[in-house]
Amino acid sequence: MDTWNILEYAAWALSIFFGAMMLIDVAKIxxxxxxDLLTSSREGEIEAAQERHQL
Numbered sequence: 001m002d003t004w005n006i007l008e009y010a011a012w013a014l015s016i017f018f019g020a021m022m023l024i025d026v027a028k029i030x031x032x033x034x035x036d037l038l039t040s041s042r043e044g045e046i047e048a049a050q051e052r053h054q055l
Contacts (some may be wrong), residue, residue, distance in 0.1 A: 016019070
């Protein structure tokens with residue numbers, strides 16, 4: 001196996017890893033926030049919602 005094949009496999013492995021991390025992040029965000037809040041265009045609304053939920 002030459003260097004280019006190793007680099008190709010490393011690139012595929014990194015793309016799979018980053019894709020999995022994005023899917024995990026989507027699941028976390030989707031379960032943490034309401035869809036109306038995420039699709040709003042009001043600036044700072046997410047930060048304001050986080051401040052209201054502090055103990």
